[in-house]
Amino acid sequence: MGDEKVKMEAMEIMAMFEVLPRLVVFDLDYTLWPFYCECRSKREMPSLYPHAKGILYACKDKGIDVAIASRSPTVDIAKTFLDKLDIRSMFVALEIFSSWTHKTEHFQRINWRTGVPYNSMIFFDDEDRNIEAVSKMGVTSILVGNGVTLGALRQGLMKFSQSSGSSSKSKKK
Numbered sequence: 337m338g339d340e341k342v343k344m345e346a347m348e349i350m351a352m353f354e355v356l357p358r359l360v361v362f363d364l365d366y367t368l369w370p371f372y373c374e375c376r377s378k379r380e381m382p383s384l385y386p387h388a389k390g391i392l393y394a395c396k397d398k399g400i401d402v403a404i405a406s407r408s409p410t411v412d413i414a415k416t417f418l419d420k421l422d423i424r425s426m427f428v429a430l431e432i433f434s435s436w437t438h439k440t441e442h443f444q445r446i447n448w449r450t451g452v453p454y455n456s457m458i459f460f461d462d463e464d465r466n467i468e469a470v471s472k473m474g475v476t477s478i479l480v481g482n483g484v485t486l487g488a489l490r491q492g493l494m495k496f497s498q499s500s501g502s503s504s505k506s507k508k509k
């Protein structure tokens with residue numbers, strides 16, 4: 337399925353929900369791309385998981401901001417890869433640094449940078465401990481098994497709308 341097709345399907349999924357997040361935050365390694373970027377060379381040409389780009393484009397089209405929260409120790413490689421994939425400019429925040437915390441610090445910075453409250457965010461990551469720590473902050477957090485997919489997006493939006501409840505029909509932004 338090409339990027340455009342994924343994007344259209346993602347838009348259809350989003351249209352099913354009355355309440356949408358203001359910000360979607362992605363991990364990098366094994367969430368947006370299928371490798372640890374610290375194990376790669378900057379000279380290589382990286383590739384994303386098949387649904388990743390289409391989902392990013394759909395978020396943009398819907399007016400939902402996107403950000404990165406990664407504990408990668410090699411910020412230079414991560415940023416070079418985002419440039420090579422031509423998606424770096426899409427993100428309103430790039431928090432890429434190794435830390436002892438399981439991304440709580442990353443989310444504090446994202447919150448400070450964007451002003452978006454935790455309960456208006458969705459987070460995708462492949463590690464249990466990150467999901468656990470960040471969901472305690474009030475962020476709707478989804479564990480992905482094989483990178484971010486349309487299925488994970490649907491699951492995230494479903495969980496988000498359930499936790500938002502019927503009381504908050506406030507329009508995003």
Ligand SMILES: [Mg+2]
Nearest residue numbers: 363365366462
């Ligand atoms: Mg990861």
